[in-house]
Amino acid sequence: MNDTxxxxxxxxxxxxxxxxxxxxxxxxxxxxxxxxxxISDVVAMDDWQRARMWALAVATAMLGFxxxxxxxxxxxxxxxxxxxxxxxxxxxxxxxxxxxxxxxASGCGSRNLVRLGGGNLKSLIVLLVLAVSASATLRGLTGxxxxxxxxxVGIDLPAGQDLPTLLAxxxxxxxxxxxxxxxxxxxxxLLVWVLRxxxxxxxxxxLGGLGIGAVIVAVWWVSGRLGYVPExxxxxxxxxxxxxxxxMESLSMVAPVAYAxxxxxxxxxxxxxxxxxxxxxFGVAAGALVHALATREFRWEGFANxxxxxxxxxxxxxxxxxxxVALGCTVGQGISGVSTLSLGSFLAxxxxxxxxxxxxxxxxxxxxxxx
Numbered sequence: 001m002n003d004t005x006x007x008x009x010x011x012x013x014x015x016x017x018x019x020x021x022x023x024x025x026x027x028x029x030x031x032x033x034x035x036x037x038x039i040s041d042v043v044a045m046d047d048w049q050r051a052r053m054w055a056l057a058v059a060t061a062m063l064g065f066x067x068x069x070x071x072x073x074x075x076x077x078x079x080x081x082x083x084x085x086x087x088x089x090x091x092x093x094x095x096x097x098x099x100x101x102x103x104x105a106s107g108c109g110s111r112n113l114v115r116l117g118g119g120n121l122k123s124l125i126v127l128l129v130l131a132v133s134a135s136a137t138l139r140g141l142t143g144x145x146x147x148x149x150x151x152x153v154g155i156d157l158p159a160g161q162d163l164p165t166l167l168a169x170x171x172x173x174x175x176x177x178x179x180x181x182x183x184x185x186x187x188x189x190l191l192v193w194v195l196r197x198x199x200x201x202x203x204x205x206x207l208g209g210l211g212i213g214a215v216i217v218a219v220w221w222v223s224g225r226l227g228y229v230p231e232x233x234x235x236x237x238x239x240x241x242x243x244x245x246x247x248m249e250s251l252s253m254v255a256p257v258a259y260a261x262x263x264x265x266x267x268x269x270x271x272x273x274x275x276x277x278x279x280x281x282f283g284v285a286a287g288a289l290v291h292a293l294a295t296r297e298f299r300w301e302g303f304a305n306x307x308x309x310x311x312x313x314x315x316x317x318x319x320x321x322x323x324x325v326a327l328g329c330t331v332g333q334g335i336s337g338v339s340t341l342s343l344g345s346f347l348a349x350x351x352x353x354x355x356x357x358x359x360x361x362x363x364x365x366x367x368x369x370x371x
Contacts, residue, residue, distance in 0.1 A: 021283020060213025066183025094326025095351020101318025103359025109253030117288025133320025252332025254323030
């Protein structure tokens, strides 16, 4: 494969992911898919529909990814989530910061992209602040703090931190077999829970759950299968095309927002190139815009007052820092990461849920005090 072939394949990967991001945006807006919404619905109204939708998305992504592992198409160790060093403190602390910030900013990165597509200018400000804080946490001041604090704490494992790899060392079974078994069992358990109540059997629940989960699996396939080159002619090493991490990637909505902001800022710098994460982000916003215009739901929306502005600024900053520290967000760790069966991803999700519950409780206390 020569340089021309690599360029053509990279272009194909980017266009495919852009289309998948657009599908994600349409589905997320149509079904109101939102992790914060799912948690707040349960806490405030005892309504579990969006929680079951989210669980169905996780089950779909988990089953799809591990079927691909069983077929030998992809390997969890090639992703950002399943490395041999388990940064458990980063996952918990970063997840909690992200979850608390999400409760202040009216949604996670993906939800704000969807809201932006519908004309919400508050989401534009949140995403700009998220981009700056995430960029600083990747390579700036808060990045130094990240490396010198939480990332000093971890557990070095003999192989990857995904469950099939961990169990393969003790059972002697192949990773491919364990991936199919564990992924299938966990997905089945989630599916049973989804179907237990009537809200889990509604068409909207299945559209959101299956649709979002299938997009995550499709991006894994594009990145890990279509975009995989056994030998890059420039480096003579294996390569995953159009990824920022140089590893196999699926959707995530924190670091890619920062990379998109930097790409726009330094567009004339030829070393700044479009990546899978950047085009997916543009696709999500475009898909939401298409749906909003098609349904005549597009309307401009701004901040109610200075307090509303300040709350969203703090929320965006916490999400940017927390999302980088935790290596992902409600989509990046909550669906993409968990689909690899990574221990770190499960811990990050626990941190996100805990931070969100704390944020919702703080919001309720603040409202009651004002009243």
